[in-house]
Amino acid sequence: MTYRPTRLEVNGRSVELPGLPDDERLLDTLRWRLGMKGTKEGCRTGACGACTVLVGGESTLSCLTLTKELDGRAVTTIEVGPEDAVVSRVRSAFSAAGALQCGYCTPGFVMSLAGRLRERGAAASREELLEALGGNLCRCTGYASILRALDQLHRGAP
């Protein structure tokens, strides 16, 4: 079999990963191989949501994903530029609502909401947006301001 490095599209940019170990998680590829520290490691067991990114537009736990399995797929992280209108909108809502305390969980919250909004657009109900955040924990318990950001997004502020 001929060797071909794993390829990902990360935030619209094509990335080749030569020498990628078979057991490497997407979380570690992003943080340590690509130096993109925006995606956070929390529990590393799928319980906290801090490592949430989008794979093919769907919210995904990067701590429970082997990078090699994603060959050819598109990954979106909190670092994506303003060309991603949905992620930008969620980031702005969090900023306007002051929806963070220490900020460690924030990228996961933003990506979970962005995934749901990308899928459902303006049709997303408040309950659907809340459900999308069901897997995200904020250890500062700063949920009130996060819900203000959610409500602003739900009302469809431009």
Place this chain on the structure above:
Amino acid sequence: MVPFELVVPRTVEEAMAALRTTGSGSASVLAGGTDLLNDLDDQRLSPTRVVSLRRLPWRTLDWTGPQLTVGSTLPLRALEQDPEVARRFPGLVQAVRAVGSVALRHQATLGGNVVRSAPASDLVPVLLSLDAEVDLVGPKGDRRVPVDRFVRSSRRVDLAPGELVRSVRLPEARPSSYLWQRVRPANDISQVAVALAFSPAGRTWRVAVGGVSPRPVLLAEPARLLGSGAPDPAAVREAARRAGEEAPFKTDRRASEEYRRRVVRALLARAVASVVDAPEFPR
């Protein structure tokens, strides 16, 4: 984590071969990975090879009349978002939505949940109540096993070396309900759960409970007490009381046995009301 070789076959034959040729090593099967990867991290499992089912053509949802066949690697999220599944198997969709979070369900699969067979699985009870069967492929041919026999104990299933679960078959659309009790509503593990279904063909009820040890079980007597149609309030009370007595609850770090026995009564009574009130319930 001990290093392993990842193999991502595209056909069933390739998958079989990958599981066979391990010599002195061992192989683990990876579906969604949301459970397996934790075991690899903790070295509860240390395979030399991991065979991913991701690229097999098993992410399917097939109807044959009232019968539904769910491909084992279909992400749970696809199952819960199908309106026809929600209409014909409401209990299944309620159980799927009880699993983890939205992001987790983008990855986790029905086949993985059954094969990993956690005692607190939200999906095994509902599969029991629907008389679901698993279709297996393996080196010695295909076979079909009821979920009730496939799941043997905590983390133990009737799967021979080299065998894979190809699909889960639900023989009949059933008015059904899945209700649970847990500390936090989202992304938590159920302390007690009830899966209830009514078979329109057999005019019989099925009652299964979760949060029991070592595996979810069907309860025959409470199901019988519910009769052959919409039960009267006395029958519901009696069935709920019996479920509280009969279910093999134990005390563990999530809840006490006594708490579980009390809660299961309330859950079963509520589940009956929701099934009987559904428009699909046969009059």
